[in-house]
Amino acid sequence: MIGIFDSGLGGLTVVRAIMDRLPGYDIVYFGDTARMPYGSKSPRTVVDYARQDSMLLIRKGARLVLMACNTASSVAFEPIARRLETPVFEVVTPAVETALQCSRNQRIGVIGTRATIGSAVYERKIKNRQPDAAVYSVACPLLVPLVEEGWLRKPETKTIVKKYLTPLKNRQIDTLVLGCTHYPILKHIVQHKIGKQINVIDSSLAVAEKLAAYLTDQPSLLHALPQTGRVRLLVSDITPQFESMAQMLLQQKVELEQVRLPVDL
Amino acid sequence: MIGIFDSGLGGLTVVRAIMDRLPGYDIVYFGDTARMPYGSKSPRTVVDYARQDSMLLIRKGARLVLMACNTASSVAFEPIARRLETPVFEVVTPAVETALQCSRNQRIGVIGTRATIGSAVYERKIKNRQPDAAVYSVACPLLVPLVEEGWLRKPETKTIVKKYLTPLKNRQIDTLVLGCTHYPILKHIVQHKIGKQINVIDSSLAVAEKLAAYLTDQPSLLHALPQTGRVRLLVSDITPQFESMAQMLLQQKVELEQVRLPVDL
Numbered sequence: 001m002i003g004i005f006d007s008g009l010g011g012l013t014v015v016r017a018i019m020d021r022l023p024g025y026d027i028v029y030f031g032d033t034a035r036m037p038y039g040s041k042s043p044r045t046v047v048d049y050a051r052q053d054s055m056l057l058i059r060k061g062a063r064l065v066l067m068a069c070n071t072a073s074s075v076a077f078e079p080i081a082r083r084l085e086t087p088v089f090e091v092v093t094p095a096v097e098t099a100l101q102c103s104r105n106q107r108i109g110v111i112g113t114r115a116t117i118g119s120a121v122y123e124r125k126i127k128n129r130q131p132d133a134a135v136y137s138v139a140c141p142l143l144v145p146l147v148e149e150g151w152l153r154k155p156e157t158k159t160i161v162k163k164y165l166t167p168l169k170n171r172q173i174d175t176l177v178l179g180c181t182h183y184p185i186l187k188h189i190v191q192h193k194i195g196k197q198i199n200v201i202d203s204s205l206a207v208a209e210k211l212a213a214y215l216t217d218q219p220s221l222l223h224a225l226p227q228t229g230r231v232r233l234l235v236s237d238i239t240p241q242f243e244s245m246a247q248m249l250l251q252q253k254v255e256l257e258q259v260r261l262p263v264d265l
Numbered sequence: 266m267i268g269i270f271d272s273g274l275g276g277l278t279v280v281r282a283i284m285d286r287l288p289g290y291d292i293v294y295f296g297d298t299a300r301m302p303y304g305s306k307s308p309r310t311v312v313d314y315a316r317q318d319s320m321l322l323i324r325k326g327a328r329l330v331l332m333a334c335n336t337a338s339s340v341a342f343e344p345i346a347r348r349l350e351t352p353v354f355e356v357v358t359p360a361v362e363t364a365l366q367c368s369r370n371q372r373i374g375v376i377g378t379r380a381t382i383g384s385a386v387y388e389r390k391i392k393n394r395q396p397d398a399a400v401y402s403v404a405c406p407l408l409v410p411l412v413e414e415g416w417l418r419k420p421e422t423k424t425i426v427k428k429y430l431t432p433l434k435n436r437q438i439d440t441l442v443l444g445c446t447h448y449p450i451l452k453h454i455v456q457h458k459i460g461k462q463i464n465v466i467d468s469s470l471a472v473a474e475k476l477a478a479y480l481t482d483q484p485s486l487l488h489a490l491p492q493t494g495r496v497r498l499l500v501s502d503i504t505p506q507f508e509s510m511a512q513m514l515l516q517q518k519v520e521l522e523q524v525r526l527p528v529d530l
Contacts, residue, residue: 034300041298141414142407142410145406149407155424156428159421163419238307239306239307
């Protein structure tokens with residue numbers, strides 16, 4: 001199975017993209033709803049949580065683990081990938097590569113959680129590939145709670161998005177990276193507030209593409225993956241918000257299974 | 266020691282009141298910042314967390330435990346108080362009693378987290394004491410993230426408070442209970458938006474009063490409590506926001522100690 005985790009429901013945007021790009025392959029998703037959000041917590045705590053989440057997916061049968069959470073990808077990918085034998089994927093690099101392909105003027109904005117922006121991982125990865133690039137980052141810590149609450153079209157959400165984007169408006173960026181898997185759910189607002197001439201990068205398609213390319217190179221792993229089309233959704237806490245949002249994002253009836261963390265590990 | 270816990274920093278409003286009412290008595294506080302917020306999580310998860318938090322405080326030397334969190338008080342007080350030998354206090358009852366004392370027309374509004382409002386504990390406790398009272402409750406799930414972010418005077422916070430209070434505006438309430446220990450930090454906005462003729466009830470003073478009365482009746486416990494004036498602040502995750510807000514609320518330099526949950530238990 002393809003294992004995917006996030007702090008909450010944001011990673012379901014990645015599940016949707018994987019279902020489209022690799023149809024029929026079984027997926028096991030874990031949303032750590034009992035401890036979400038991750039983005040306001042310290043790197044040490046996020047590393048602990050991401051390690052537990054990865055182990056949980058492996059025990060549930062995952063043959064590879066995708067961190068569909070920018071916060072975990074930013075601060076926990078290296079310590080975890082180094083220790084696990086199971087292949088681990090993260091969402092930052094595909095977003096960076098897509099942004100550099102799209103940008104004409106190499107002036108790139110990045111929005112993310114406090115932990116992601118604090119890690120400066122986007123800036124580092126962009127400048128490694130393109131030393132002349134200018135990167136402008138803004139932490140937007142309230143956007144995850146707004147999405148988890150389902151405030152997707154409220155005027156208050158629009159004014160908060162606008163406030164966060166203001167420092168990017170006069171930087172002449174031509175590309176803006178949604179550096180959090182929750183943010184594609186607000187893409188319509190972000191695109192409207194930043195301006196329709198700006199490329200707004202949702203990394204989920206690039207992540208799915210990267211995973212598909214990896215599996216093409218690893219045919220023995222690819223053939224070992226079950227293909228019954230099953231998508232299991234595990235959560236550490238069952239809440240009505242998660243269920244309704246999952247149904248909206250995956251466009252199918254969902255059934256949640258509760259796991260207890262870290263007691264089950 | 267007097268043990269006090271909350272999901273995050275809201276309970277520090279209660280610490281402040283206890284320090285004023287019972288000066289010199291040692292306090293050990295636990296803020297579960299690695300798993301906050303509680304108010305959007307399910308009752309079962311909140312009961313588990315509140316039990317772990319109570320046990321942690323007892324192991325650290327608490328002789329009584331005060332749940333300075335309305336969510337925990339609402340859904341977890343009964344199962345936990347029933348099992349522990351240590352006296353356990355909650356914050357809902359003192360708020361209810363104060364509200365009934367203040368209200369002239371017995372039309373009372375309550376704001377709180379989704380879990381607190383969903384439990385209907387305020388309505389039940391008010392109607393037990395005053396069957397004719399009318400209680401109007403509104404869940405305000407974004408206020409805790411706004412406080413934890415330190416957005417205490419931003420226009421977006423004001424418009425969100427206003428939106429939450431709108432359904433209460435034409436109910437002819439004369440009293441509004443702040444049913445979450447984070448909300449006193451936004452009291453200036455709430456009072457402004459609901460109108461200056463409305464009693465806005467911050468339960469922290471009433472809680473401190475209740476605790477002092479209990480201790481007066483239990484002189485052996487009172488005399489067993491250390492009085493070195495020490496306030497220990499334990500957190501499950503150290504973040505800069507918690508530190509600066511704690512300094513502001515307690516008006517003294519603070520030092521945070523990190524505990525690991527539930528591994529330490």
